[in-house]
Amino acid sequence: MGKTVRRLSTRSGKRSKMQEARDSFVFARYFFMVAIVALIVLLAGFIITLGPLDISVADAYRALLSRAFPGTFQVDPLTERVVWNIRFPRIVGGILAGFGLGVCGCVMQAVLKNPLASPFTLGISSGAQFGIAVAAVLGISVFGGPYLLIGNAFLFALICSAFIIGLASVKGASSETLILAGIAVNYFFTAMSQLFRYFADDEQLRLMTSWGMGDLAAFSWSKIYIIFGVFAVCIPLLMLKAWDLNIMASGDETAKSIGVNAERVRVYILVISSLVVATVVCFTGTIAFIGLVAPHMARMILGGDHRFLIPASGILGASVLIAADGVAMNLIAPTVIPTGIMTSVIGVPFFMYLMLKGRRKEFWT
């Protein structure tokens, strides 16, 4: 112990070499956060310019700012309409959807202590898909009009996760119970959807299939307001638990001994993230992959602190989604490839690259 006591002399003096190393690590985290926010702004500005109508990057930003400062920024009315009513809602919707999926994937992996967990682990997407099938084939829905499909998808997604969370709460909310229940319920709703598919006619089938592939085409400002409202409440509630999520990755026993009621936090997180995911999924359909992979990307770059990890997963999810959507719309224009397909086509190679080049080797061994 002699040598360890000696080191105490560095206290309250200058910062030691290790302290400086940590300081620069913390700085790097903040820098990375700022960098990805800047990236997404640039990316959005660039993607707005893509499409049948030629719009320059400068015009795109000018059009966006023209509503806030009509005196300073002016563009021709057609550009403004295209930017504000067609391209910008799709990008904002994409950012919100990607953000929500990334954040929920991140917290889901943390509370389920499983790197394979994603926003859809609790069967939300198969529940939503079943809701669509019910609406498409039987024409039964809680809402009418434009929300015929959306309302059903939302409702069934929530029923699905509520069932799993309820089951786990009775049985003890361990991560294993939740994952197993999630997989079981997933199979059940998938089977039910397939049953409906079997009896569906061509028109109904097309509706179900296109929804299942995931698309950002449906976004309008009114839908964005709904998503934004849900996020404004739910995301801060998730962020509040960042510390507890850090601790829960060490196991429930350790978490309890440090003062975190692991089971209660797990249910809390699952309830809120289910609400977020159901809100996203009912508008976009199943966009797989982002919720699984964005948290891993963030973790490889930032390390395991959820105070940074949660927002970073969201922003990376948003970046990948709008980038993929930009490609999907313009690759073989005027045909638009469904976004859900393109996210995997673009995201998988990028993820593979990070897996091979990532410096945090311990995670993959």
Next chain:
Amino acid sequence: MMIQLQAKGIVFGYNSSPILKDVSFEIGPSRLVTIVGPNGSGKSTLIKCIDRILAPERGTVLIDRKDVTKMDRMEIAKNLSYVPQSSARTFPSNVFDTVLMGRRPHIGWLSSSDDEERVWEVLRLLGIEELAMSGFAELSGGQQQKVLIARALVQDTKVMLLDEPTSNLDIWHQLDVMNIVSDLVKKRRMTVLMALHDLNLASKYSHGIIMMKRGRIMAAGDPASVLTSENIEAIYNVEVAVRSQSEEPFIVPIRQIKQNGSAPKSGAGRFFTSRKRRSRLPRSLAEIKEIRLS
């Protein structure tokens, strides 16, 4: 008379098969007490019940005369720290962040510079400051154990519980970890209760030893009075020779005794042959406070 940690009539069972049957003891401040006993005797379970990681069916735990059963988790974490046997993390974390987690009971959403300074202090105290930015999973067993102790230390509790902290370590690191813990007891006047398999380590470092079998305390007291060849034979079914080396008993195993045959031999059964006799065993470790340090 000061009592730092007191357990009263703790009963615990998994699906009604009892693991702990009415366990009671008292430990004074600045004491290092080890729980020894065969596998499955309830050592780890007892420690988890004290920290309420497991909820005992009956019984209370008092720290400084405050009832742990009436505290919420955060409150318990401010009074009791727990060092698990090992910690496998699902996702990577560096040493500094791992230790900083121990400040959770004291911090809000943002960690203050005081919290971080506290972590540095403890890392230096344990001689692992250089590892601060290394990944926890990349460390050796001995280093990991020190990190887990550091995390418990930054909780700033008077009482620390450890679950077999030396079980995966080589002999150098066993002594290293035990010296660290022993220093905490001496210099910071902490009270430490740990489960331990190694009887010689227990003998060398403990002020008091609790010997358990099948969920009961069979013997308790200072090392010399507990670690007798009769007791060890009765509890472990192992014949041993006990040497006295600078007053601490030193145990050399000789051979196993068949569990369902001749053994336990004469005298060996005196601790648990009958209920009447068992009740004469020391239930309270109040006398541990009077042990003179060698």
